[in-house]
Amino acid sequence: MSTPAPASPTVARPAATVVLLRDAPQPGPGGATVQVFLQRRVAGMAFAGGMTVFPGGGVDTGDRPDPGLWRGPGADWWARQFGCTPDEAGPLVVAAVRETFEECGVLLAGPGAVDPAARDDLVGRRRTMNDVLSAAALPLQADLLAPWARWVTPDAEPRRYDTAFFVAAVPEGQEADARTTEAVEATWWYPADALAGARRGELRLMPPTQHTLEEIAGYADVAGVLAAAQSRVVRVHRPVVHRDGRRVVVTVPGDPALRFDVDGLI
Structure with a gap:
């Protein structure tokens, strides 16, 4: 994150992030089994370099839903969940599926397999994702995703994203694997362990990642997270960066509980 804010904020680009979940063979902190897949991004990247993040990225022009390759809730339903238009919601879902496959090899489509070269072709x-699925005669499985939250990068940032968070x-x-050029390492974490590592300075987390991990840490298993997502009202978080004395912090207007020290990120 950077300061001060530009005279005219950059338009936030639509993006999708997927909190990928699994139940570990052995219980972790507090007896929980749920784990999340996290990647530490390459330090020199223009956005979130060196940060530990969930898989995801910006919506591309090719991320257009194909009704013939779609299974599960349609764009109208997703639009109601994320508070956007159907024309915006459909590409978010496609981007979520594409980015998850590109960055960690998990395909939220099928069941079935795609051409082994498809992942590199997408990268x-x-x-496009539609090209890959059409060639393999596989449907995109929107029903494998569930809405979780929406975060909009602060106005102060030169690169801004309006990101839909899915689980x-x-x-x-x-x-899930670590075969991506965007990350130097990727593995499964118990949310509590990732948060503890961040407190020790071993991981660097952006506020949306930190808050999402704190939320997921409150559930014992994957089933609990997915059940919560079904009745969850998606909140749009619009954080702001400012100084509190000698500290640089991120706060979310209207939610005093969301306050993050970001001195190490400036």
Whole structure:
């Protein structure tokens, strides 16, 4: 994060992030089994360099829903959850599926397999998600995703995103991997352990990641997270960066409980 705010804030680009979940073979802190997949981004990246994040990224022009390749709630339903238009919601879901496959090899589509070269083709923008699924005759499974939150990057940032946060369990028979050029490491974490690592300075978390981990840490297993998502009202968080004495902090207007010290991120 950076200060001061520009005279005219950059328009926030639509983006999607997926909190990928699994139940670990052995219980973790407090007896919980739920784990999340986190990636530490390459330090030199223009946005969130060196941060530990969930898989995700900006919506691309090719992220257009194809009704013939769609299974689960439609764009109208997703629009109501995220407080946007159907024309905005459909691409968010496609971007969530594409980014998850690109960054960790988990395909929220099928069941079935795609061409082994498909992942590299998506990363290189040689094919779209619809191209890949159509060639394999696989539907995109929007019903494997659930809405969780929406975060808008502060006006002070030169790169801004309006990000839909989804939760999803890894489909049976699939494994998340670390084969991405955007991260130097990626693995499964108990949320409580990731938060403890951040407090020790071993991980660097942006406020949306930290808050989401704090929320997920309140559930014992994946089933609990997904059940909560079904009745959850998606909140739009619009944090602001400011100084509190000699500290730089991020706060969310209207929610005094959301306050983050970000001195290490400036």
